[in-house]
Amino acid sequence: MPTKFASVAAAFALLLGAGAVSANEGEHAGWQREADNEIGNLPSLQRGARNFLAYCSGCHSLRFMRYQRLAQDLKIPDDQRDQFLVPAGKKFTDYLVSSMPGKEATDWFGKPPPDLSLVARSRGSDWIFNFLTSFYADPASRQTGVNNLQLPGTAMPHVLASVQGVQNAVWRNEEQPGPDGKPIATRVFEKFEPGVVGSMTPGQYDEFVRDTVNFLQYVGDPTQLEREGLGIWVVLFLLMFTGISYMLKKEYWKDVR
C-alpha cells in the first residue's frame, strides 16, 4: 500500500510538473536572454528600488504599492525612507503614483505610460529584462529616435540612454517561406553594435537592469518570500499529518481480510 500511495502521488506530481514546464516554455528568439534575478537578494532589491525611483517613477506608477510597505519589505529604516524614498509633498502611506498628468502624457507619448505594479506577472521578468536591454537607434522612429526589439514600435523613449548609451542593430536579409510558400525577403536581427557610449559598461548595465527587474518582480508579488517561507512549514506539517494518518489507517485496516 505505501508504495502504491507513493507512486500515485509521484505520478500526480509529475503530471503537475509536466504541465508547469509545458506552460512555461515560450519560444525564445536567439537574442533574448533570461533575467537571472534573485528575488531573495535584498541589496539587489534595494538597488532596484533606487533605480526605479531615479529613472522610472517620473512616468510610471506602482499604484498598488505604498512607500511604507516598500520600506518595510526592503528593510529601509524610517529616517532613510522619509529622506530618500518619499518625494516632497507625499506621505509615507501614499501609493507610488507618478505625478505625470494623464492628459499631457497622452499628448507626449500617444498613450499614458502603463502602471508597472504587475508588469512582472503579466509579461514576466525575462520580458522586462529584454525590453530594457534591447533599445537601439532607429532613425525611422521620428518620435523617439529609438526602437525596441522586444516591443517594436514602443512609445517609450530610451530613458536609460545616459547609462546604457544607444546601441545600433545589425540586420541581415534572409529569405523565408511566406504564407503561400514563396520566399519573401525578411530582415532578421543579427546583433547589437556599440553606438553612443553611456556611463556604464554593458556588464554594469545588465546588472543595473537585473536589479530593476528584480525590484519589479518583488512589486508584482510582494509576499512571495513570506509565502515561500511559510509554505515550507505548511508542507512539512502536511507530510507529517499524512504519515500519521497513514499509520492510523493501517492499524485499523489490519482487521480487513
Place this chain on the structure above:
Amino acid sequence: MSAVIEGKGGFRAWLNKRLPVDQFVADQLTGYYAPKNFNIWYFFGSLALLMFVMQIVTGIFVTMHFKPGDLTAWDSVQRMVREVPYMWLIQPMHAVGASFFFIVVYLHMARAFLYGSYKSPREVLWVIGMLIYFALMAEAFMGYVLPFGNMSYWGAQVIINIFGTIPGIGPDLVEWIRGDYGIGDATLTRFFSLHVIALPFVIALLVALHLVALRQVGSNNPDGIEIKEKLGPDGKPLDGIPFHPYYTLKDIVGVGIFLTLFAIVVFFVPTFGGLFMEGPNFEPANPVSTPEHIAPVWYFTPYYAILRAIPNQRIGALLMALAVMAFLFLPWLDRARNKSMRYRGLASKLLLGMFFVSFLVLMWLGMKPADPLYVILARICTALYFAFFILLPFVSKADGNGPVPERVTYHAD
C-alpha cells in the same frame, strides 16, 4: 441497517431524543457498508467535497473584500491581496482551488468510466453528478470573469458570444446575459450574485442529492460487481466494510496527500506556469487590447478546441454543447453486462483509451493558437471524441459480457 441507540443518559440522550445524531451516524457512517476493494480512484469523491467546502470558506473571505463592478473589481482584488492580512494566501487558494477542484472532478469522472459506475442501478447518481459538473462549469466561468483581468474580459466575450450562434434568439440572448451591449458593470454584478449565491446553493443541493442517491444504491467498486448480492449470516455484505472508521480514515490519508500537493502549488507555484493563473489576467480588462491568444482556463479547453475545430461557428457551438451533454447519456449508451473495464474485452479498453487520449489532446490544443496543423489535429480528436459515444453501444454489447469473479478482488497487505 439502523442500530437502535439506547441506555445512555445525560445530554447525549436528551439531544438524540430531539435530533437523531447517533441514528444518523449509525445509518450513514458506521452502518453504511462500502466495498473493501476501493483503490486510488476512490479518493476523488471525498476530495471533491473537500474542495467544495474549501472554495466556500475561502470564497467567504474573498467576498468580504471584493467589490463587483467594472471600475472596482480589479483594484479590489489587487488591494486585498496586498493589504488585507493573509489574503495573499486566501485569494490564491480560491483561484488555484478552482483548478484543483476540476482536477479531482475529472479524475472522479474518469473512475466512473473505468469501472462502469454509471451503469444500472446508478444512472440517477451519474446524472446528478453530471448536473454538478455543469453547474460547476458555470460557477468557475463566472468566478474567472469576476476579477476582471484582461483574460477575464476576453474569455467572457468569447464564451458569451457562443450563445449568439443560437438561431433566432441568439443576439438578444447574448444581450440579456450581459445586461448591456458589452461586458461591463451589469455583467459583473449579476455574475457576482450568481457566483456567490445562486450557483453555490444549486451545487450544495445537488451534492446532497448525489450523496442520497449514493446511499440508496451503494458504491460501485473496481470489479464492478454488487456486494449486496453476497450477504453474510448477519445480513451484512461479505465484501463490505463500514464506511466509518475504515473509509473515513483512508480518505483522510488521501486528504493529506492532496493537501500537500495543493500547498506546494499555492505556496510555491501559484500561477503554475500560466496554467492556473494566466499572464494576461494580471492586466486589467481592456476592451481595445486583445491578448495574443485568447484561451479559457485549462478545464474548459477540450470543449474550446472542439468549438474552434469547426469552420462553421454555429455547428461548432452545437458540437461543443453535444460534447458536454453526451456524458448524460452514458448509462444508456453502454450496453455491456459487466460494469468494470477489468472484465471487458480489448476493444472496449482501446475505445476508452482513445476517448481519454482525445480528451487530453483536445485539452492541450485548446490552449494553443489555432495554427492550421493544430486545427487538423483538433478535427481528428473531435471525430474520435464523438466516435467513442457512437461506437460504445456496439462495442460494449459485443465484448462486455465475459465472466466476472464471484467476490471482489482484495489483497490485504
